[in-house]
Amino acid sequence: MKITKFLFLVSAVAIFLASCEKNNTNTPLTEDDTFLADDEAVVEALFDDVFSTADGAVQLLDVLMKSGEAKCDIIVLADSCPMVTVEFISENSRIITVDYGEGCTGFFNQTRSGKIIIEVTGFRRTVGSTRTVTFDNYIVNDVKIEGTRMTENLGENENENVVFMATLTDGKVIFPNDTTIEREFTRYREWIAGYDTRNIWDDECLITGDASGTTYKGFTYNNTIISALHWKRVCRFFVSGVIE
Secondary structure, rough: OOOOOOOOOOHHHHHHHOOOOOOOOOOOOHHHHHHHHHHHHHHHHHHHHHHHHHHHHHHHHHHEEEEEOOOOOEEEEEEOOOEEEEEEEEEEEEEEEEEEEOOOOHHHHOEEEEEEEEEEOOOOOOOOEEEEEEEEEEEEOOOOEEEEEEEEEEEEEOOOEEEEEEEEEEEEOHHHHHOOEEEEEEEEEEEEOOOOOHHHHOEEEEEEEEEEOOOOOOOOOEEEEEEEEEEOOOOOOOOEEEOO
């Protein structure tokens, strides 16, 4: 049995540039530094786009469940492209599938195909709840994305802000010429604004953690966030922060 819900799935694909700037410095960079920075920016943007989409889908589902409308085994949250469906496995477990089919062209003319699959346990706001994101032949503008990303709600920190821990394992960005960028990370997102509102566009986080991987040119690297990255959903780039 299915219920069609004409709800709009808002994701970070619709990133607005208001009040956001990308700043340059005059610090000299080597050619290898530049390639590493470019790879970092590309991979960060691709994976952040995916996971913001997943967050939007989970938030939408939570609203639906709390309204008491989720009473069937399968629910269709959106019946256009992408097709977003939810399968209820048990009381605390469900699987959300964001299916772009053979291809959808969205904001900034980004074309996506394949599926993003999100396994959810518990409500997003429940301490200990998790979300595991995997892919089924997911491609953005001819670039294939692979990997597994798990997110867990750790509850409030000493600042009384909710913190989520996220890990990415076996992350890969595969280009049409089969060149691959590999990436793994552990990240902590401290929500400093927007967590308690339904308007996702006021969301702000401070992000810390570290990452490792292999660049487009085959260089291996490790990096650490030494000054928290200030993320706003309305911005295309991080507002501030330092990665070493």
